[in-house]
Amino acid sequence: MSAEEEMDAAAEQRLGGSPPDFDGRSGFDSRTGVYSSLIKLGAQHRVPTRPDLDTATFVLSQFPSPDCAESRVALIDSATGRRVTYAELRRSIRMLATGLYHGLGIRKGDAVFLLAPNSLLYPTICLAVLSIGAVLTTANPLNTQSEISKQVDDSGAKVAISAPEELHKLLQTGVPTLLTHRTCDENSLSIEELIDCSDPALELPPAQMSQSDTAAILYSSGTTGTSKGVILTHAKFIAMMTLLKWSVDITSSNNDVFLCFLPMFHVYGLAFFALGLLHSGTTTVVMPRFDFKAMLDAIQAYQVSNIPAVPPVILGLVKNSSSCDLSSLRRVGSGAAPLSKEVAEGFREKFPWVELRTGYGLTESCGAATYFVTDEQAKALAGSSGRLLPRFCAKVVDTETGLALPPNREGELWLKSPTVMKGYLGNAEATAATITSDGWLRTGDLCYFDEDGFLYIVDRIKELIKHNGYQVAPAELEAILLSHPSVLDAAVIPVEDEAAGQIPMAYVVRAAGSELTQQEVIQFVAGQVAPYKKVRKVGFINAIPRSTAGKILRKQLVLLSQQEVISRL
């Protein structure tokens, strides 16, 4: 039996019969130490098991019927108002797939590196790449040239697709690159031209796909260290699309107008906007990049009703949106970082007509793992991330003893579901450290479930800073700091920040006689990393506290930074 079938069978058995060790309120089985989702998918949300199904075929199969597709709007450009209907989207995906296959010779298994901000073209590119069995790998266009080169190299990209303004970052990789949009440069080919010029009569031979084939490699820091390629197969996306459709249905969001400013290069934005909402037939207003004022304008101009968001944006709405008419809003989601009880309550006070649901997810779980089904529950339980999604199981593992813990006890969250990644690309060691031999994903987050099965994330065990919902790995910044000739030793820690969640702070040991300043340290790092990874605060120290094994004692430095703040008050 596969892991998926095993989980389905176990859930079926519990939901049907409630064996004596199983607590139907929390979903906890005291015999196995496993929490199971208390939600069963109805027949209309069954995950398709056809082995040769791929993500693109699955998403396209759910597009509105041909008579509705000509008028049903899939995407709107927030800046220009340009609209793309479902019928146009289907045609451009097909034309681009033809161009990529026949024009550029891209074949099943070839990695296609996508470096672009959000645009109307982004979903077309993702779906066309997936439809020919190629592997999508996406990157943040704010990344530096060296960060991009590393990812191109690691993913083994055969071809790249770049926004014109980012092309210079790809030149040194030597990978053949297409632009997303037309430019006046006659030597470069663009996706727009491929869509317009491909021959619709050319047949696309069946890609001979299997659900177990790799669909995407998305980069994440995992629980430690630098960026790693998360391998997500078609089966993972198909399962996630089904869950997303289920969540759209149970929250009655089918006719909502969604707003997308979340980056489609991360799993949150990719799963929602480039794939999942199209699978659900909704309309999305796309912003090329986040801008608070432009977001408020877009909400009013397009009568936006639904915003999958992150905590800093929700805080911004609480604090800075008094002069705007946001009466069209109906639902706001929060993910990628913890939403504090205070901000959630402030939001509900200011926008009592808006449902606010938090969720929890990771790139390694292909997106959401928990969610709130009803707004009433979310309202009553501010601070919780909701319940396990259908087909998810969890364990709360004591970090000292390794024992699986019952409700209201804190431990590391482990997850199992059909969406959990296959592993990290070319990194068996990191994979083995993250996925147990029996298929549990160790999230590196400290949590507990309450007696009703609601999840509370309380801390992070993994050494990762979350700035604006983006991951920042201290080890990466420490390596850069140590490369400075005047730095003897360095450690990077998170410092709480109301607006961004956390900011990276560096403690630095200067070389004898060095007069290195805080500003020089900040600038040295800023020159080498994407803006969201910048060190934003620096402290000088005589020695970095380390364990006998040489591990940085970050908690001590966090305490020190807190004491320094208090002593300054």
Ligand SMILES: CC(C)(COP(=O)(O)OP(=O)(O)OC[C@H]1O[C@@H](n2cnc3c(N)ncnc32)[C@H](O)[C@@H]1OP(=O)(O)O)[C@@H](O)C(=O)NCCC(=O)NCCSC(=O)/C=C/c1ccc(O)cc1
């Ligand atoms: C909207 C945010 C919160 C704020 O945007 P921002 O104000 O532009 O700030 P940035 O952080 O993007 O930009 C950082 C810097 O880059 C600069 N920048 C900006 N765009 C530019 C530019 N195009 N040129 C040049 N400079 C620029 C920007 O000015 C800024 O500069 P500075 O702070 O002065 O150093 C933005 O950070 C953001 O989208 N964050 C979300 C990240 C995200 O999607 N994370 C999800 C990871 S996956 C995951 O956790 C999944 C969870 C999940 C959970 C639940 C679910 O249900 C499903 C999924």
